[in-house]
Amino acid sequence: MAYKITDRCIGCGACAAQCPVEAISQGAPYKIDKDICIACGGCAAQCPVEAIEKED
Numbered sequence: 001m002a003y004k005i006t007d008r009c010i011g012c013g014a015c016a017a018q019c020p021v022e023a024i025s026q027g028a029p030y031k032i033d034k035d036i037c038i039a040c041g042g043c044a045a046q047c048p049v050e051a052i053e054k055e056d
Contacts, residue, residue: 001054002037003044005029008051015043015052 005015009029016024023036024043029051032043044052 001039002034003032003039003041003052004055005032005043006051006053008049009047010049010051012048014046014048018042018046 007029011028011030015030019042020040021036021038023033025031
């Protein structure tokens with residue numbers, strides 16, 4: 001199960017720096033490539049505004 005970045009994203013880039021497989025790209029908000037994401041949760045743990053959630 002991949003993660004998604006919600007509209008609460010402030011664009012700080014902390015999630016992208018944490019991703020071990022470089023699945024996160026810059027944007028407004030940042031985006032997670034579901035095909036690359038390994039669902040490790042590192043990005044969600046790093047987000048200062050809790051903008052990253054597991055997808056259903």
